[in-house]
Amino acid sequence: MDHEPLPSEGHAEIRIVAATPEAARRVAEVLRRCFASTEQRSYPAGREGGTRLHLTLDTGQAAEPARSWLTTSESSGQEQTHADEV
Template structure:
């Protein structure tokens, strides 16, 4: 059976960060929190080779600068294809 991914409601985005160390993942999450309202992060082991996978949801409807100006100026990427290593 194919696993179906839950699509977040409009204005929200689920973010997954995979990094070699928990500290690196937390640093990236902190940058996102400075730009967007977000949920509390959840972290998990990244796999047999080590590392950390961190998940959080961000609210793009309540973006702070500099994200607000970037979102207003950006265009959607063509080809919304998943990368080959996404799960």
């Protein structure tokens, strides 16, 4: 399996898959209110007409409420991958 390169330090690559473009955009909007981000890129997702949306978040430029959550949360140290993740 090919692995994508990791994003640079302090950034996170986000992939949103939704049944409609509007649902994907709504989730992306919430994330953009919490973090600085790149322009979103959207692609068709599957034969059923879904949407896959990609964006990069800058976790170093977090806004509330993400900033307070990040300062109080701790990593579990466990990496979990869903069976259908690419």
